[in-house]
Amino acid sequence: MLPFTPKTLVLILSLRLRACSSRNLLSLALSAATAIRTMSSGPTQRQFQLRLDPLTGNSEWVIIEEDEDDGGEIFKNAQQPILATTSYLDMLNDSRRNRAYREAIDKAITKPCHVLDIGAGTGLLSMMAARAMAIGDSTTCRNSQGMVTACESYLPMVKLMKKVLRLNGLERNIRVINKRSAELKVGVDITSRADVLVSEILDSELLGEGLIPTLQHAHDMLLVENPITVPYRATTYGQLVESTFLWKLHDLHGNEAKASDGIRLVPTGFESILSAKSQQYAFHCDAIENEIKLLSEPFKIFEFDFWKRPDSHGETELLIKATNDGQVQAVVSWWILQLDFEGRIFYSTAPRWINLPMNTGAGDWCDHWKQCVWFVPGKGISISKDEVVHLHAVHNDISISYNLNTQVPRTEVMSYGFKGGDFQLMLSPEKIAIYGDTEWRSSMLTAIKNALNGRVDPLCIVADDSVFLALVIAHLSKTSHVISLFPGLRGKGLQYLQAVADANGFSMDRIEVLEKKKTCLSMQDTHQRKVDLLIGEPFYSGNDGMLPWQNLRLWKERTLLNSVLSEDALIFPCKGILKACAMSLPDLWNSRRCLNKIEDFEHSVINNTLGACGELPNPQEGPYLPYFIWQCGEFMKLSETFPVMEFDFSKQISKTYGKAQVEFAEPGICHGFAFWIDWVMDSENFIVISTGPEKRYWKQGVKLLATPVEVGNQKSRSTSECCQAVMEASFDPSSGDLIVSHFFS
Structure with missing residues (x-):
């Protein structure tokens, strides 16, 4: 028990x-x-x-x-599947990060002392500290009083760390503790307070992994007074920008105003009812560099010193001079890490357009740290060149937020863009952009109109978390009855529909949301009526990081609802087509390539567990990874898009197989394949919603090759190039797993 x-x-x-x-x-x-x-x-x-x-x-x-x-x-x-989908591999392949930490640790630790490594991961920083003190060196360790304590809370990572330490002959010289640092006690877990703290508990926003509370507890309970720390300091910076693409990711009211369909997800007076959460979002801003207009010079926001106890709350008021006319639609932010006391060793997450100091140079593409984007509410703020913008920045334990305007005083700025007490339904920025996309809306409305045509008093079930579909059916058919399952949104979905019902011309007595999650419905749940229309986008709240085929949950739920469907019930979408494309992805592949020596410490023992790519002794199938292809650094399509298999929703869920011939249209190095699903909304295959890379609103599934393959088309083929490949795939309905094999010729 x-x-x-x-x-x-x-x-x-x-x-x-x-x-x-x-x-x-x-x-x-x-x-x-x-x-x-x-x-x-x-x-x-x-x-x-x-x-x-x-x-x-x-x-x-x-x-x-x-x-x-x-x-x-x-x-x-x-x-293995768990660890292979994390960012550990990407982080360990960041040579610029590794080199900066090694140089700083070698510089900071010049004599035997007690070193504490918080968030030790594979033990890389612990091993650097041990080497700096010559711990493990048989010629010096006898007289050394040096000690390294590695604290790591995640047990699977602890197991890998022990393997790495053993491989490098340091398992007896570094004490590993499987606890959160906040659980450590001097005299129980560690013998004395530590003289030196080494740590890498930073996310793209800087604070999101608990940097402040971790440092607070460490200074209070685990470190000596005035300790040496690596890093020494971190500084956050920002820049005001205009970007239509970023605007589309949060201002649904402004984008919906362009739609002529009469549907109002965000009616006038309810501007904040359906929105992206007011927070910083990690984002590869380099990918949209050509779509960004800079409206200010970079400005310093906050400075955090690792060597002293940080405050939980901080705020600053900045006056920023505009360098261009435009519409401030976002704040792009990044941080610079100063690793040493003297200020000679740095690491930066700044975008490429920032001119960094000579010793901070930009490194290779990586995914574990990105820039951050804060959306300015609504359409943004209009500014003119040389106009001064007031920006108020606040940080708490785990995040940084902003408010800005051109003239209003601080007391008003703090409440800008918000309505106290209003109900808000929070969705991801990409979902906000999808709901505001006129092409997507037009396709959905056309399909629904066709499905409802000729049906009197239809009973419709929205099987997923689509508030859009529930609203549209009630708006289009005044005699319909809608049951929304809302498996993720639950009561929040009901509250939202109640709030916007009048503005969209329907009565809530025709919509119900089931109070409890059910694996299947009975005729009692449908009021002794058979269902005429079963629909979904599909969209499941909270599944934004899932692989594309995991939205086949709609097919599973259609199967569970089979007993309440009428004989002529329409399933919407009627099928899904798994699409794929061969890709050149050098940056992504290199970020997940196999590990050998990292700053002279052997890491090859963990390659298989972390799902590495490359020439491995016993290569295993790598994981499927969810990525926005367009944010994966350098990329290029090497083949035409091709169908792999189809999922027929008119039938109950079953094992599905597919086979495809891949013809390479462009010469290059193939690093893997991208997969996504095209949702066919009607039986005539006329209305298709693609979740491929072009729209940039959906993540694709990426399967990286163990070893890249040089490919070419028939016309440019050389003796060393492959011009064709065969792909075979199967879908297991019991687990939701997709298994794909490929053969190059």
């Missing part, structure tokens, strides 16, 4: 995500397996993980044993 209830474990998860030292736990949650809690049971350490079934939305708790053999079946089968 488990000592924790699921409710308690969920609370523990929320605390870990708020301030943890493990790498990218949020990504792990989206990957359907997040570390929850470590507990002690005799000599054995256990940790719970939450596994999510993408086709049902159901989850289960799984226990990981710390004393399992690293080569055991549970570790290989359960842990």
